[in-house]
Amino acid sequence: GAVVSQHPSWVICKSGTSVKIECRSLDFQATTMFWYRQFPKQSLMLMATSNEGSKATYEQGVEKDKFLINHASLTLSTLTVTSAHPEDSSFYICSANEQLLNTEAFFGQGTRLTVV
């Protein structure tokens, strides 16, 4: 099946710094990708929809200036957590599907962010 890859798998950063997470579709093009956040023992929460060549669409309650999303190509979306704080520590997961074929969504392996 289609593969979605995230990088890095884990990252530790200091409070106040910014962290960029990459999400790539390896064998298909994705005009739309999705970013989720998951806190311990909770379900995945959709943060935003990343649209190639245009602005991302954020879910209610998600700060667009804090979680910057860029989808500059058909195979790459990035999520930048700006001015990170300990409460931003979480598991961030991206997904994509091949829209032309309307396939199921494929997920990256996730990025564990720890802000110290």
Added chain:
Amino acid sequence: DAKTTQPPSMDCAEGRAANLPCNHSTISGNEYVYWYRQIHSQGPQYIIHGLKNNETNEMASLIITEDRKSSTLILPHATLRDTAVYYCIVRGSGNTGKLIFGQGTTLQVKP
């Protein structure tokens, strides 16, 4: 997209069939039922999906009731590696891949 209800947890003996129920009583005619699972600290993995007919693949079977208000995911011979959180999600046919996750069912397969 319609809301789903799943039991929070279930146990299953290794080698036995695991039957995971899902209620989606408000599902509409063009909405599909999808199942994903998430093994600890990994991204969700697609299992199977269906509209109204029963479906089977190499991982599992999906049984959808005639009125489509509920479904059951069947893992025919559960192994320890099937221990995971299983999510039942209803998604519209026109949706571009956006999935709204509920709390899922934590399946514990025991030796």
